[in-house]
Amino acid sequence: MIEIKDLVKTFHRGSVNEVLALSGITLKMRKGDFITIIGSNGAGKSTLLNCLAGSTGIDSGHIVIDEEDVSRWPEHRRSTWISRVFQDPLLGTCGSLSIEQNLALANRRGRSHGLGRGVKRSDQEIFKKQLAQLGLGLESRLKDKVGLLSGGQRQALTLLMATMIRPKVLLLDEHTAALDPKTAHQVLSLTQKLIKEQHLTALMVTHNMQQALQLGNRLIMLHGGRVILDVSGAEKQAMAVEDLLEQFYKVRGEEFVSDRMLLV
Amino acid sequence: MGALEQGFAYGFLVLGVYLTFRVLDFPDLTVDGSLPLGAAVSAVAISAGVDPFVSLLLALAAGFCAGMVTGILNTKFGILHLLASILTMIALYSINLRIMGRPNMTLLGKPTVLDPVTSSGISMFNAAPLLFGVFSILALLLLFWLLHTAFGLAMQATGANRQMITSQGVNTDNVIILTVGLSNGLAAVSGALLCQSQGAADVNMGVGTIVAGLASVIVGETLFGCQSVGRALLAALLGSVIYRLAIALALSLKLGQFSFTPSDLNLLTALLVVAALTLPGLRRKVLRR
Numbered sequence: 001m002i003e004i005k006d007l008v009k010t011f012h013r014g015s016v017n018e019v020l021a022l023s024g025i026t027l028k029m030r031k032g033d034f035i036t037i038i039g040s041n042g043a044g045k046s047t048l049l050n051c052l053a054g055s056t057g058i059d060s061g062h063i064v065i066d067e068e069d070v071s072r073w074p075e076h077r078r079s080t081w082i083s084r085v086f087q088d089p090l091l092g093t094c095g096s097l098s099i100e101q102n103l104a105l106a107n108r109r110g111r112s113h114g115l116g117r118g119v120k121r122s123d124q125e126i127f128k129k130q131l132a133q134l135g136l137g138l139e140s141r142l143k144d145k146v147g148l149l150s151g152g153q154r155q156a157l158t159l160l161m162a163t164m165i166r167p168k169v170l171l172l173d174e175h176t177a178a179l180d181p182k183t184a185h186q187v188l189s190l191t192q193k194l195i196k197e198q199h200l201t202a203l204m205v206t207h208n209m210q211q212a213l214q215l216g217n218r219l220i221m222l223h224g225g226r227v228i229l230d231v232s233g234a235e236k237q238a239m240a241v242e243d244l245l246e247q248f249y250k251v252r253g254e255e256f257v258s259d260r261m262l263l264v
Numbered sequence: 265m266g267a268l269e270q271g272f273a274y275g276f277l278v279l280g281v282y283l284t285f286r287v288l289d290f291p292d293l294t295v296d297g298s299l300p301l302g303a304a305v306s307a308v309a310i311s312a313g314v315d316p317f318v319s320l321l322l323a324l325a326a327g328f329c330a331g332m333v334t335g336i337l338n339t340k341f342g343i344l345h346l347l348a349s350i351l352t353m354i355a356l357y358s359i360n361l362r363i364m365g366r367p368n369m370t371l372l373g374k375p376t377v378l379d380p381v382t383s384s385g386i387s388m389f390n391a392a393p394l395l396f397g398v399f400s401i402l403a404l405l406l407l408f409w410l411l412h413t414a415f416g417l418a419m420q421a422t423g424a425n426r427q428m429i430t431s432q433g434v435n436t437d438n439v440i441i442l443t444v445g446l447s448n449g450l451a452a453v454s455g456a457l458l459c460q461s462q463g464a465a466d467v468n469m470g471v472g473t474i475v476a477g478l479a480s481v482i483v484g485e486t487l488f489g490c491q492s493v494g495r496a497l498l499a500a501l502l503g504s505v506i507y508r509l510a511i512a513l514a515l516s517l518k519l520g521q522f523s524f525t526p527s528d529l530n531l532l533t534a535l536l537v538v539a540a541l542t543l544p545g546l547r548r549k550v551l552r553r
Contacts, residue, residue: 053431076430079433090425091428092431094421094424097421105429105432105434110433113415117413118414
């Protein structure tokens with residue numbers, strides 16, 4: 001169980017540019033929840049994920065994972081339990097290392113990176129099997145530098161790396177936004193497959209409302225750093241894009257449908 | 265032979281510069297202070313009757329500490345890497361003077377690491393290049409091993425993509441502190457070897473060390489490539505030798521009345537580094553036309 005209690009985050013505090021990014025977000029996630037998060041630009045979606053991962057500090061509030069308050073843990077420590085996939089395909093993998101070296105690093109997430117051999121022979125077989133399930137032919141390219149891969153391949157690899165050691169929470173920050181539609185679809189089905197197989201608890205930020213409705217068992221809409229809609233189960237199933245738009249208009253009539261808000 | 269001896273002695277430094285500058289992407293000027301630090305520690309230790317080989321280890325440890333200071337200033341206190349290393353370098357000048365108690369110190373008549381080699385019948389002329397060559401190749405092999413351990417992979421990733429490796433649970437602060445420490449430990453060993461082969465340690469012997477180290481790394485990369493870690497390490501070591509050969513060549517050059525003096529070396533090295541850094545870009549521009 002993951003609990004977010006009254007999370008507040010202000011950027012540029014005390015200056016004229018002060019922005020209240022999160023104004024008291026409270027959220028209880030059950031084990032196995034797959035939550036999609038939507039909201040207009042500046043609603044606080046990415047900030048929420050960054051605060052959870054620890055790359056952005058919080059002003060006040062608590063983040064509790066399995067009864068352990070991790071609010072003050074540094075990012076590298078939190079990554080033992082929280083893994084993430086970024087919007088930028090280049091961020092999740094290391095281009096100058098080979099595929100197997102990247103996987104070896106991910107295979108040690110949360111453990112010490114000591115003086116043992118980086119890529120063990122016994123690991124290579126496991127890596128091959130795991131890469132094969134991506135269906136991208138990467139299993140025969142273990143020694144290739146990741147920098148040679150395409151954005152979609154890198155994103156698929158990042159997903160694999162994020163789930164190799166089972167995380168307590170998987171954070172997906174618009175992880176298909178930078179990909180072409182076909183690749184995005186592939187990466188999305190892989191995401192669904194991995195989450196389903198491992199019964200992962202996941203948070204996925206997206207700008208695509210159709211996607212937000214199709215995927216996951218719960219949907220959250222953020223606006224102005226607050227949760228303005230939280231539906232799950234049958235209620236979510238029954239919703240259509242029009243209902244979401246209506247919700248959007250309800251809180252603020254104008255400028256909701258920005259150019260990044262895709263209807264398809 | 266003199267160039268070989270210097271090339272291998274400076275080889276440790278160049279391997280260290282490769283670690284910080286290329287692997288970690290951390291421009292570290294501390295070596296200008298840690299090289300004479302190694303020389304000072306070694307000279308003082310040998311004068312006090314310590315075994316010359318043990319003095320190398322003491323130099324390594326001293327350099328390691330100096331590098332860690334730079335790493336801590338950068339990661340824990342948030343000082344820009346370049347400035348952090350300059351601060352440590354400046355501080356080391358005073359510390360080196362304190363260690364030796366005077367600006368320079370001779371080792372004439374004192375035992376050195378070369379003694380066991382010369383006593384086996386090899387001439388002094390050949391002993392230093394041979395021994396330093398063996399030492400630096402051992403260091404190269406050790407680094408090759410280190411870079412392929414899990415820690416080494418984390419080190420490479422810290423330089424290439426800090427967000428990624430943090431997300432894999434690695435504390436990059438620690439990686440930076442240890443790597444910069446190791447790099448300066450190697451620089452200090454260079455200093456210790458140089459002072460033993462030249463017979464003196466001097467507080468000013470470190471001036472321009474980083475530029476020379478950088479020049480060696482770049483010369484090596486240009487000539488031998490850096491496609492893999494092993495190749496890049498070898499290129500760095502060979503680059504060190506070739507750089508010293510080039511310097512020796514430049515010094516013996518006579519153009520009528522004009523000849524280079526050792527005091528011109530810094531200018532020559534700086535020009536070499538500028539050329540090596542800008543030429544690849546220029547060539548690409550010309551080829552595109």
